[in-house]
Amino acid sequence: MNQFEFTLSGITKSYGSLQVLAGLSLTVKTNSIVALLGPSGCGKTTLLSIIAGLKKPDQGQVTGVDNKPISYLFQEPRLLDWLTVAENLAFVLKDHIPRSELTGRINYYLEQMAIAAYRDAYPRKLSGGQQQRVAIARALAYPSRLLLMDEPFKSLDLSLKWALMTRFLQLWAADPRTVVFVTHDPKEALLLADEVYVLSPKPTVVKSHHVINLPRPERKPTALPLLQLEQRISADLIGEEETLTGYPRPSSP
Structure with a gap:
């Protein structure tokens, strides 16, 4: 089996005076599927580009990726x-x-x-x-032994999205490789991934990390363990101090 575990350690990246990534660290295990969830503009695509070697971090390092074959699947x-x-x-x-x-x-x-x-x-x-x-x-x-995916299912209608995700998982199971993919959709992450990293607004760090232990054959959008985990992830994404409208929760009298 080809081993392809890699680590991001203290990744920092700025564009001029705008700091996008602020000491971000995470580990991706061999032949696992890892989802990166976070608000728009938090630097998820920049992070994929750093993993792929297309951009250099200002500080920090990526270890375990050098000279490994990588394929990249874009939204378009x-x-x-x-x-x-x-x-x-x-x-x-x-x-x-x-x-x-x-x-x-x-x-x-x-x-x-x-x-x-x-x-x-x-x-x-x-x-x-x-x-x-x-x-x-x-x-x-x-x-490749590493596949990077930048919201490849985002622009598809729901039925086609689930069909392609199912086919993707079948092909991945037949020929496992390490996968890191960016998504805005917690359900998509929970159905595909082994682990989910929730990223904060920029300057971006890892806000939370979730391991999905439910076997993939048992993963349905209505499965209670996934619904419970989706609630926790959604709370991480919007912030426990905020409501779905974006306004702070009223304080208790």
Whole structure:
């Protein structure tokens, strides 16, 4: 089994006078799925970029990621319009997969994401949901041990979101890898992740950490343990001192 545990220690990042990350620390275990939840603008995407090595922290360090293959799944599909669906996958795989295995690997992941019928189509001919299926197939087909996902299900309607999340988990179970994903949706985090880190508003630190012990086959949106954990996570996100309207709770007489 490929080991890929890594640690963020005291990560600090500013843009000019704006401090975004303020000494953030967390550990991601091998082949686990970790969700990062936090308010808009708290630096979740910046944190993914630091993990991927696309940005450098001002202070702190990331240990355990150097020279490891990483794939990145964005909120937008980011497909190359001048290449067909199959060619989009081949473009990222050609230097990492033996030529004799390339077509079989592409076909497998397109079939698993129920998009194989469109392998010769160009992205502009596909719906948004179909494009995202291709993007997920491309990210999973790449032989990485770490997958970073930046709200890949956000723009999808509810039924398609659950369908793609289910298919994603099936593929992950067949070929486990370490996953870190950003989401605004506690339900999404609870259905997918092994652990959830709730981040504070900026300057951002880890506000709370939750381990999800319920086996995935038992995870339903209505499962009582998940509903209870969702309440705790939601309280962390909005702050116990605030109501859902954003105003402070009235003090007791």
